[in-house]
Amino acid sequence: MILDPEVETRSWEEQLELDDASYRAQLAYLLERSPLYRRKLADHGLESPADAGGLADLGALPLTDKQELRASAASDNPIGDHLCADRSELVRIYSTSGTTGTPSYVPVTARDLDDWVTGSARSYAASGVRAGQRIVSTYNAGPFVAGAALDSFERIGLTHVPVGTGATERLVLAIELLRPEAVVATPSYAAHLVEWARERGFDLRASSVEHVLVAGEPGGGEPAFRASLEDGWGARVTEAMGIGDIGISLWGECEEQDGMHLGARGFVHPELIDPESGEKLALEESASGELVLTHLRHRAAPLLRFRTRDQVVIRTSPCACGRTGPRLRCVGRTDDMVIVRGVNVFPTAVREVVRGFEPRVSGHVLVRPTAEGAKQEPPLPVRVELARGEGLDSDLADEIRARLRDVLVVQTQVELVPFGSLERNEWKSKLIER
Ligand SMILES: [Zn+2]
Numbered sequence: 001m002i003l004d005p006e007v008e009t010r011s012w013e014e015q016l017e018l019d020d021a022s023y024r025a026q027l028a029y030l031l032e033r034s035p036l037y038r039r040k041l042a043d044h045g046l047e048s049p050a051d052a053g054g055l056a057d058l059g060a061l062p063l064t065d066k067q068e069l070r071a072s073a074a075s076d077n078p079i080g081d082h083l084c085a086d087r088s089e090l091v092r093i094y095s096t097s098g099t100t101g102t103p104s105y106v107p108v109t110a111r112d113l114d115d116w117v118t119g120s121a122r123s124y125a126a127s128g129v130r131a132g133q134r135i136v137s138t139y140n141a142g143p144f145v146a147g148a149a150l151d152s153f154e155r156i157g158l159t160h161v162p163v164g165t166g167a168t169e170r171l172v173l174a175i176e177l178l179r180p181e182a183v184v185a186t187p188s189y190a191a192h193l194v195e196w197a198r199e200r201g202f203d204l205r206a207s208s209v210e211h212v213l214v215a216g217e218p219g220g221g222e223p224a225f226r227a228s229l230e231d232g233w234g235a236r237v238t239e240a241m242g243i244g245d246i247g248i249s250l251w252g253e254c255e256e257q258d259g260m261h262l263g264a265r266g267f268v269h270p271e272l273i274d275p276e277s278g279e280k281l282a283l284e285e286s287a288s289g290e291l292v293l294t295h296l297r298h299r300a301a302p303l304l305r306f307r308t309r310d311q312v313v314i315r316t317s318p319c320a321c322g323r324t325g326p327r328l329r330c331v332g333r334t335d336d337m338v339i340v341r342g343v344n345v346f347p348t349a350v351r352e353v354v355r356g357f358e359p360r361v362s363g364h365v366l367v368r369p370t371a372e373g374a375k376q377e378p379p380l381p382v383r384v385e386l387a388r389g390e391g392l393d394s395d396l397a398d399e400i401r402a403r404l405r406d407v408l409v410v411q412t413q414v415e416l417v418p419f420g421s422l423e424r425n426e427w428k429s430k431l432i433e434r
Helices: 012-033 035-043 055-060 066-072 110-125 145-156 168-178 187-199 223-233 347-355 394-408
Strands: 090-096 104-109 134-137 159-162 182-185 211-214 236-243 247-253 260-262 268-273 288-295 306-315 327-333 338-340 343-345 361-367 380-386 412-417
Touching: 012 035, 012 055, 012 288, 035 066, 055 268, 066 104, 066 306, 090 110, 090 145, 104 110, 110 145, 110 236, 110 247, 134 145, 134 168, 145 159, 145 236, 145 247, 168 187, 182 187, 187 211, 187 223, 211 223, 223 236, 223 347, 236 260, 236 306, 247 327, 268 306, 288 327, 327 347, 343 347, 347 361, 347 380, 347 394, 380 394, 394 412
Parallel strands: 134 159, 134 182, 182 211, 211 236, 380 412
Antiparallel strands: 090 104, 236 247, 247 260, 260 327, 268 288, 288 306, 306 327, 338 343, 361 380
16 A cells, blocks of 8 residues: 555656655755764855755765764764754654663654654555554554654554563564564564464464564565564565664555655655765666765754665666655675675675575574674685574585675685574564674
8 A cells, every 4th residue: 555645656766856856955054054064065066055966966975873973972063064953853762772882862853853754754654564453563652763753553453452672572472462463673574573472372473463674784685584474473574774874664565565666756866876986876777886865844853965875776676555755675784794805795694695595594694704894815704593393404504605605706704503502582683793
């Protein structure tokens, strides 16, 4: 079902025209209110909105990095120099977990939040869930932006059953007793539930669940991983993706399962860059690069050309669902990418190849680069966990190594480890250990 047909089936050209007007207004707002962008754009020789031109000229403007936002946060302004709205205009301040320990804050105004929910509702409705159905969610409405996505279920007209994070028994009980049509979880948690149910003899396949909506980390769209989830759940798996500093569930996959559509149309403008050089790439069929996003009508702390660090692959061929515009698949975090003899390797891609060896392997892998930074000398060490009861078998290690070499053109050193020895994180998979 298309929640907002007028918007979602509008031609991409027409969308870009509308977005151009929004973008010019956003730029004027940034120059008026954002200390960060006044500074960045002045350094770039731009003093007035007219100097910067329109959306077609966006590629000439500087990129924004997460570190810049963090670096500009100070005790008198813990949000950072990108804060534009007055204290009284903010309705919520979310946090992102971050790796440094100090959270970074993501504020929103009432309209920002409403735009988030509108875009997120379009993205989740694309999966095929519809008004009157029940959905069990496994996120908490806690400090993180993902909690805002919960409001989008009501917007679609779903009956929302929140069970929270890590409450596996409660989740399975809710499935048994309340018979929901849909479950939303991270791909790792959805996979964990398959393992959990299998060990306890609970038949997930026979449950009422028809849709498993995954979000929160890359991987839900990898064919072998998805096939294994769909088999375990007896349900269709579609993915959605948001970016903490930009918005929730910006992208959502439809029932064609051929990449995620931009649910946040009109609110966010996507670009693609080469992650090494920062050069802009065309949004064309099969193009691969880092996703860069620009707010079009954000008020609290709008961002211009924000580097998401997500490596994506673009699809532009028409989608049978009728939604228009480019769609994408996220293949991994650019921070997790390793380069072996000039070849880019994502841990998610390694997992995808290894999943081809199920049921002999559990599907859990750990890439363990030895050198600092992205560049690695071959062979790249990879730990592969065996399936339960599977004995160590050096032929299997050789087979996996050969398949990784053929598919990813990378020399690896495969170490098989017994079932259960790789760390399980129910929420997000740890695929790389430096
Ligand atoms: Zn579609």
